[in-house]
Amino acid sequence: xxxxxxxxxxxxxxxxxxPSGTVLPEDSNTTAHPNSLMENVWKPTVVVLxxxxxxxxxxxxxxxxxxxxxxxxxxxxxxxxxxxxxYKVFAVKKVFSANAEEVPDSxxxxxxELSMKxxxxxxxxxCAAEVLFPRKEGSESSPQVQLSCEDILKIxxxxxxxxxxxxxxxxxxxxxxxxxxxYGHVDEDQEPFWHLGMVASSFIMLSESSENTLYNMAQVAxxxxxxxxxxxxxxxxxxxxxxxxSQEIIPWKLVFTWSPSAGVKVQTMEKSPNCRHCNExxx
Ligand SMILES: *[C@@H]1O[C@H](CO)[C@@H](O)[C@H](O)[C@H]1NC(C)=O
Ligand SMILES: *[C@@H]1O[C@H](CO)[C@@H](O)[C@H](O)[C@H]1NC(C)=O
Ligand SMILES: *[C@@H]1O[C@H](CO)[C@@H](O)[C@H](O)[C@H]1NC(C)=O
Ligand SMILES: *[C@@H]1O[C@H](CO)[C@@H](O)[C@H](O)[C@H]1NC(C)=O
Ligand SMILES: *[C@@H]1O[C@H](CO)[C@@H](O)[C@H](O)[C@H]1NC(C)=O
Numbered sequence: 001x002x003x004x005x006x007x008x009x010x011x012x013x014x015x016x017x018x019p020s021g022t023v024l025p026e027d028s029n030t031t032a033h034p035n036s037l038m039e040n041v042w043k044p045t046v047v048v049l050x051x052x053x054x055x056x057x058x059x060x061x062x063x064x065x066x067x068x069x070x071x072x073x074x075x076x077x078x079x080x081x082x083x084x085x086x087y088k089v090f091a092v093k094k095v096f097s098a099n100a101e102e103v104p105d106s107x108x109x110x111x112x113e114l115s116m117k118x119x120x121x122x123x124x125x126x127c128a129a130e131v132l133f134p135r136k137e138g139s140e141s142s143p144q145v146q147l148s149c150e151d152i153l154k155i156x157x158x159x160x161x162x163x164x165x166x167x168x169x170x171x172x173x174x175x176x177x178x179x180x181x182x183y184g185h186v187d188e189d190q191e192p193f194w195h196l197g198m199v200a201s202s203f204i205m206l207s208e209s210s211e212n213t214l215y216n217m218a219q220v221a222x223x224x225x226x227x228x229x230x231x232x233x234x235x236x237x238x239x240x241x242x243x244x245x246s247q248e249i250i251p252w253k254l255v256f257t258w259s260p261s262a263g264v265k266v267q268t269m270e271k272s273p274n275c276r277h278c279n280e281x282x283x
Contacts, residue, residue, distance in 0.1 A: 031213070039210060050057065051240040056211065061161065063099040068098035070214045070245075071110045074127045077206040079116055084199030084264060086164055086192030087157035093117040093124055107135040118155055120195065124151045133211050142207040161260040164192055168233055171244050177222035193235075196264065200256045203266045217250060218242040232257035232265070233246065238272070 043056045060070045071091040091215050096113040110131045115124050127149035134141045170173060179194040180186045186194045195219040205215035221238040228234050237254045251272040257265045 007057050035177055042275055055214060056100070060101060061099050061100055061110075063095035066214070066245075067211070068095050068110075068112065070209075070211060071098065071131050072112060073214050073216075074131055074143050074206065074209045075112060075114065075127070075145060075147060076116065076172075077202040078143075079127075079149070079211065080199045080202035082147075082265070083152055084195070084202060085119050085161055085260075086156055086199075086258070087160050088155060089119045089198050090116045090125075090196045091119055103132070104141050107133045108138075109133075116149065120157075121155055123155055125151050143209055145206075147175050158260060160192075165233065165260050171227070172227055172233075174225040175223065175257075176220070179220040183213065193223060196204045196235070196258060197223065197237055197239055198252050199264050200235075200237060200266060201252070202243060203264070204239075204254065204257075204269050205262060207269075212245055214244040216242050216244065221251065226255075231258045232262060 025187045054282060057067055065118065069092070072095045076090055084090065096115070097103040098110060098112045100108055100110050110129075110133075112129045112131070113127075114129065115126050117124050127147055129148075130146040160220045174193070176190050176193060179190055179197065198217050201217040205217070209215060218240040221240055223235055223237045226234040226236055234257045235255070237256070239252050239254060241250045242248070243250065253268075253270045255267045255269075255274055257267065
């Protein structure tokens with residue numbers, strides 16, 4: 001159970017010493033009020049700390065608040081594990097509605113109406129999702145997702161996928177690092193492998209997600225293509241995942257295969273020991 005700290009700063013104006021407000025004027029522009037500047041200097045005089053235990057909300061949720069957004073992120077990862085490719089990566093666009101309910105002896109179930117954006121083609125699909133966070137004594141298990149979306153097939157990436165596959169099937173020599181680099185840049189010929197890293201990372205993020213996480217892939221630290229054992233291309237990736245709730249950067253090692261017909265199949269995923277410098281993506 002997370003403790004949330006609410007920080008309230010009570011402000012008083014100089015002179016009187018009595019509390020006269022608890023919020024700063026949003027568009028305060030001191031140079032615009034030269035005469036009041038000296039008398040009415042805002043200064044914090046009391047700091048109140050309120051500790052509040054986070055209670056899981058039930059019923060209708062505000063679609064733009066964290067509880068709904070965290071569940072939407074789980075849906076995004078699920079969607080990528082099912083439909084992602086080097087040319088198709090999905091991200092939550094908007095949550096329209098969300099509600100949560102306790103299911104006795106089972107866990108918490110969320111129902112969401114949301115839209116997902118395919119980032120390579122800038123196409124939007126509408127979805128309805130049901131996510132169950134199972135609750136079992138003493139064990140955390142991955143969320144279970146049921147999803148129905150319209151119009152996924154209108155994004156047809158079979159031509160570029162086939163040509164990428166042929167190119168790297170022939171020449172199994174690819175390696176790359178820092179996708180994106182510290183300026184947010186990814187070379188055009190490496191973009192498909194950055195996308196592939198996001199899709200493969202979604203398998204980890206889906207299985208690691210709970211109601212108290214919000215995972216994104218921060219960076220592909222490096223990747224190496226391995227000799228393929230069959231018709232699949234095989235890769236070894238080191239990725240850095242970011243949990244926005246705990247603010248942790250977590251390195252993982254992933255071995256997976258990909259082909260246009262079989263999609264992404266994860267063979268091993270392994271959490272790396274947290275390293276001191278993982279927090280700073282290198283140039
Ligand atoms: C503050 O107000 C002055 C005078 O109206 C204006 O020139 C200045 O750009 C404003 N500054 C900001 C940060 O809005
Ligand atoms: C994506 O599409 C939306 C509307 O469909 C448009 O407003 C937006 O500018 C597009 N973004 C890019 C990066 O093309
Ligand atoms: C996708 O496009 C290819 C040609 O590039 C075509 O052969 C294939 O039937 C299309 N698939 C779907 C599902 O529309
Ligand atoms: C891998 O790259 C090396 C040189 O960079 C080259 O000599 C070799 O032929 C390549 N291997 C394959 C399978 O293409
Ligand atoms: C890839 O990155 C990981 C984690 O940052 C590091 O431990 C590993 O040595 C790197 N491998 C290569 C080949 O650079």
